[in-house]
Amino acid sequence: MTHALYAHPHLLGIEGLTAAEITAFLDVADGYVEKNRAADKKHPILRGRTVINLFFENSTRTRTSFELAGKRLGADVINMSVSTSSAKKGETLIDTAMTLNAMHPDFIVVRHGESGVVHLLAQKVNCAVINAGDGSHEHPTQALLDALAIRRAKGKIAGLNIAICGDLLHSRVARSNILLLKTLGANVRLIAPSTLMLPHAEQFGVETFYDLREGIKDCDIVMMLRLQLERMNSNFVPSLREYFHYWGLDRGKLAMAKPDALVMHPGPINRGVEIDPDIADDIQRSIILAQVEMGVAVRQAVLEILSHNLANK
Numbered sequence: 001m002t003h004a005l006y007a008h009p010h011l012l013g014i015e016g017l018t019a020a021e022i023t024a025f026l027d028v029a030d031g032y033v034e035k036n037r038a039a040d041k042k043h044p045i046l047r048g049r050t051v052i053n054l055f056f057e058n059s060t061r062t063r064t065s066f067e068l069a070g071k072r073l074g075a076d077v078i079n080m081s082v083s084t085s086s087a088k089k090g091e092t093l094i095d096t097a098m099t100l101n102a103m104h105p106d107f108i109v110v111r112h113g114e115s116g117v118v119h120l121l122a123q124k125v126n127c128a129v130i131n132a133g134d135g136s137h138e139h140p141t142q143a144l145l146d147a148l149a150i151r152r153a154k155g156k157i158a159g160l161n162i163a164i165c166g167d168l169l170h171s172r173v174a175r176s177n178i179l180l181l182k183t184l185g186a187n188v189r190l191i192a193p194s195t196l197m198l199p200h201a202e203q204f205g206v207e208t209f210y211d212l213r214e215g216i217k218d219c220d221i222v223m224m225l226r227l228q229l230e231r232m233n234s235n236f237v238p239s240l241r242e243y244f245h246y247w248g249l250d251r252g253k254l255a256m257a258k259p260d261a262l263v264m265h266p267g268p269i270n271r272g273v274e275i276d277p278d279i280a281d282d283i284q285r286s287i288i289l290a291q292v293e294m295g296v297a298v299r300q301a302v303l304e305i306l307s308h309n310l311a312n313k
């Protein structure tokens with residue numbers, strides 16, 4: 001028997017998920033938030049299971065939170081960081097994954113620089129595959145943790161005005177968030193310089209703005225994105241100073257949003273580039289650390305729900 005509300009073996013993206021499936025992850029995750037604040041954080045429902053974190057790109061938050069999530073659920077967790085220096089990255093991924101698969105893991109959590117390779121991987125292995133970020137394509141657990149942080153702070157998601165601002169072009173976080181937030185009924189606005197706007201944004205049913213002040217007017221949530229310099233192969237912005245002037249969130253620009261608007265950022269932050277440290281550290285306005293906290297709970301929920309659908313039960 002598969003999980004009553006989520007019948008798929010993997011979590012590869014938010015694309016294609018229903019509102020009920022997304023809500024199932026959020027509801028289960030919500031239950032883990034309190035458990036993670038208690039002294040005894042162990043709930044060993046995954047005893048005997050093995051989780052392999054296979055990361056071809058750097059990560060602090062995502063990798064450690066998957067590790068904590070697995071350990072708090074009683075699984076054995078192995079971390080593998082693989083250098084991406086090889087020219088044939090796709091082949092390296094499949095070879096490595098097949099090798100690991102032969103050791104009978106139950107979950108492979110994978111982060112890779114190429115968009116879409118996690119789908120290929122899922123066809124080759126017989127364990128559950130969780131996408132921890134593939135190129136500029138998707139980062140489903142980040143979108144789930146963002147949604148949980150919003151739902152807990154605002155009590156709902158439907159009907160909220162949510163702005164996603166900055167380097168949309170290179171952002172898997174933005175793509176997964178757009179898909180999730182639209183599915184749950186939020187009004188999503190994308191705000192970026194024209195060089196960094198998401199191509200074909202209209203197909204997502206969002207509004208687009210090319211001016212930060214104008215775009216965040218009356219917003220409930222302002223989500224800033226990191227300028228992903230490592231994914232830029234030419235000059236998308238004139239200079240970091242100029243970028244901050246026009247596109248960095250500071251108190252003056254935030255005043256255009258609703259008075260109780262909350263600020264988010266997936267991290268890591270480029271302080272003084274896309275966000276003024278004064279705003280990032282303001283606990284009245286910023287829920288950036290709540291996002292990190294939700295990250296562990298969401299990853300526990302994903303492991304728990306997928307464990308119902310494992311082939312070898």
Ligand code: NCD
Pocket residue numbers: 061062133139142172173225226228266267268
């Ligand atoms: C994001 C990522 O790696 O996609 N970070 C994260 O998972 N916390 C966003 C980013 O790197 O800017």
